[in-house]
Amino acid sequence: MNETFSISPGGEKFSLPEPSEYKAEFERIKNRVDQERARGREIVVVMGVGFVGAVMAAIVADTVNEKGEPSKFVIGMQRPSVRSYWKIPLLNRGVSPVKAEDPEVDPMIARCVNEKKTLMATYTYDVLKLADVVVVDVQCDYIKKELSNVRSGRTDMAALESSLALIAEHIPPEALVLIETTVAPGTTEQVAYPIMKKIFKRRGIGSEPLLAHSYERVMPGRNYVASIRDFWRVCSGINDKARKRAVKFLNEVLNTDEYPLTVMDRPIESETAKIVENSYRATILAFMDEWSLFAERNGVDLIKVIQAIKVRPTHSNIIFPGPGIGGYCLPKDGALGVWAYKHILGFEDDIFKITPLAIEINDTRGLHVGQLTRDALRNMGQPIAGADVLVLGAAYRQNVGDTRYSGSEIVIRKLAEMGAEIKVHDPYVEHWWEFEQQDTYPGEGQSKAQFFRNQEKLKDLRVEHNLDNALHDAEAVIFAVPHEKYLDLDPDRVVKLIGHPAAVIDCFGILTDDKIKRYFELGCEVKGLGRGHIQRLKEATRKG
Numbered sequence: 001m002n003e004t005f006s007i008s009p010g011g012e013k014f015s016l017p018e019p020s021e022y023k024a025e026f027e028r029i030k031n032r033v034d035q036e037r038a039r040g041r042e043i044v045v046v047m048g049v050g051f052v053g054a055v056m057a058a059i060v061a062d063t064v065n066e067k068g069e070p071s072k073f074v075i076g077m078q079r080p081s082v083r084s085y086w087k088i089p090l091l092n093r094g095v096s097p098v099k100a101e102d103p104e105v106d107p108m109i110a111r112c113v114n115e116k117k118t119l120m121a122t123y124t125y126d127v128l129k130l131a132d133v134v135v136v137d138v139q140c141d142y143i144k145k146e147l148s149n150v151r152s153g154r155t156d157m158a159a160l161e162s163s164l165a166l167i168a169e170h171i172p173p174e175a176l177v178l179i180e181t182t183v184a185p186g187t188t189e190q191v192a193y194p195i196m197k198k199i200f201k202r203r204g205i206g207s208e209p210l211l212a213h214s215y216e217r218v219m220p221g222r223n224y225v226a227s228i229r230d231f232w233r234v235c236s237g238i239n240d241k242a243r244k245r246a247v248k249f250l251n252e253v254l255n256t257d258e259y260p261l262t263v264m265d266r267p268i269e270s271e272t273a274k275i276v277e278n279s280y281r282a283t284i285l286a287f288m289d290e291w292s293l294f295a296e297r298n299g300v301d302l303i304k305v306i307q308a309i310k311v312r313p314t315h316s317n318i319i320f321p322g323p324g325i326g327g328y329c330l331p332k333d334g335a336l337g338v339w340a341y342k343h344i345l346g347f348e349d350d351i352f353k354i355t356p357l358a359i360e361i362n363d364t365r366g367l368h369v370g371q372l373t374r375d376a377l378r379n380m381g382q383p384i385a386g387a388d389v390l391v392l393g394a395a396y397r398q399n400v401g402d403t404r405y406s407g408s409e410i411v412i413r414k415l416a417e418m419g420a421e422i423k424v425h426d427p428y429v430e431h432w433w434e435f436e437q438q439d440t441y442p443g444e445g446q447s448k449a450q451f452f453r454n455q456e457k458l459k460d461l462r463v464e465h466n467l468d469n470a471l472h473d474a475e476a477v478i479f480a481v482p483h484e485k486y487l488d489l490d491p492d493r494v495v496k497l498i499g500h501p502a503a504v505i506d507c508f509g510i511l512t513d514d515k516i517k518r519y520f521e522l523g524c525e526v527k528g529l530g531r532g533h534i535q536r537l538k539e540a541t542r543k544g
């Protein structure tokens with residue numbers, strides 16, 4: 001009996017498959033595939049059913065031809081790891097493995113699995129033998145060795161490299177392999193191609209692997225599905241044939257009539273487009289960090305400055321950075337580019353200044369929230385050490401349950417280092433694995449706990465879902481994420497639920513001036529990232 005389990009976020013336990021089960025699993029799927037192929041459906045294997053792959057698989061499975069009939073049969077392939085295996089049985093029931101605010105996600109997955117019967121999931125790599133198209137959505141990580149030094153880190157391509165080897169070992173030679181994973185520029189041609197070519201040669205296959213690249217711009221959240229299906233895509237292939245196949249496939253599964261494809265000559269160009277796109281975003285956010293401090297020290301409200309600038313059409317995408325720039329992409333993508341320049345493309349000089357610096361600034365922005373909390377509590381006559389601090393929001397952005405590299409993690413680690421007792425509330429997050437499993441998550445020796453002291457007890461941190469209970473008796477409340485639930489909170493109600501005045505820290509420009517004044521009237525102390533005008537509001541309230 002296999003004693004190893006994979007536990008879903010909802011707490012359901014699934015035992016990992018035994019080696020003896022693989023054969024029957026493959027036979028079961030092969031029978032289905034034979035029937036589907038007889039109906040003229042293309043067989044698509046999506047490798048990695050995480051945040052991107054699960055929804056991409058459903059979008060492909062939802063595709064119809066000119067007659068309105070399903071034209072693809074999709075197999076979501078997921079390695080049966082302890083951390084991820086649960087996604088397979090959930091998907092096979094028609095339940096989404098990703099929690100999303102987008103009302104399209106759950107019904108789309110349920111429809112494709114249970115009604116249209118165009119989507120299923122498995123753990124056996126043998127299904128790659130049945131593929132016409134393989135879409136690769138496994139992760140490619142960047143592991144940082146220091147909190148504020150991108151260059152001492154490295155790209156971890158192990159999952160991607162082993163996926164590509166497995167694909168080459170199993171696929172029919174004519175299958176299209178579309179890499180959607182965000183990769184270090186040069187990866188498709190200089191890493192993926194040689195891996196696959198060598199294995200093809202060993203298999204006696206003389207043709208080139210049909211490798212293509214098209215990066216994802218998915219935004220988990222309210223427009224999750226649309227951010228994949230109804231959005232512009234960039235693609236490329238390693239040769240004419242691969243490029244044409246990728247263009248055909250993407251035209252079939254995405255809404256390219258309204259959102260046309262951009263086709264590039266070579267994969268390194270589409271790979272670079274993804275890295276530059278996200279480095280640009282990371283940079284305009286990082287650049288605001290110094291102005292945020294400037295604002296705090298000179299009586300300026302950065303929120304109003306940004307609103308004033310945004311009306312100018314050329315500057316409409318200027319954004320206020322919260323307590324850190326998280327999500328899976330912005331903290332790593334630029335680093336993949338800096339690393340690739342040396343380790344894939346072979347240059348010895350260092351041409352990068354802004355790209356790594358932006359990530360370093362973003363990675364450490366949350367530290368300042370520790371100081372603001374300390375100062376607000378001190379103004380109320382209380383030391384931070386031993387203070388009960390409630391953090392509102394664990395996710396990296398509003399209205400999603402994804403905690404990867406969230407600014408709140410740094411805020412909490414810093415506060416724990418300073419001796420605060422932490423509570424956290426988030427309506428979308430069930431488990432905050434970055435804390436609960438910090439010895440092994442996101443990988444052995446990779447937790448940000450290593451950059452701080454006094455982190456041991458954070459393993460016991462559990463995400464609260466009842467806001468009223470969470471607020472009770474807090475000495476400081478930190479608005480860390482602008483989840484909808486927090487936007488309308490009335491100061492009178494908050495202070496009543498707390499039971500006494502408290503320190504209130506606004507990390508995202510959530511509080512209006514009226515609310516800030518009201519907190520002061522209620523005896524609270526307020527501070528905020530980039531909100532230097534708070535002192536003025538405090539003086540006005542005291543005088544009034």
Ligand SMILES: NC(=O)c1ccc[n+]([C@@H]2O[C@H](COP(=O)([O-])OP(=O)(O)OC[C@H]3O[C@@H](n4cnc5c(N)ncnc54)[C@H](O)[C@@H]3O)[C@@H](O)[C@H]2O)c1
Pocket residue numbers: 047048049050051052053077078079081084137138139140159160162163180181182183216217218219220327328329
């Ligand atoms: N999440 C986003 O918002 C987003 C946006 C744009 C691009 N991307 C990019 O998309 C890619 C995937 O990201 P994600 O957020 O879906 O990651 P994820 O970690 O949620 O999903 C990756 C999945 O691949 C599986 N996997 C790993 N190795 C495997 C193997 N050998 N065989 C089969 N499955 C395997 C993992 O178990 C996991 O379920 C990354 O390159 C990411 O940078 C993500």
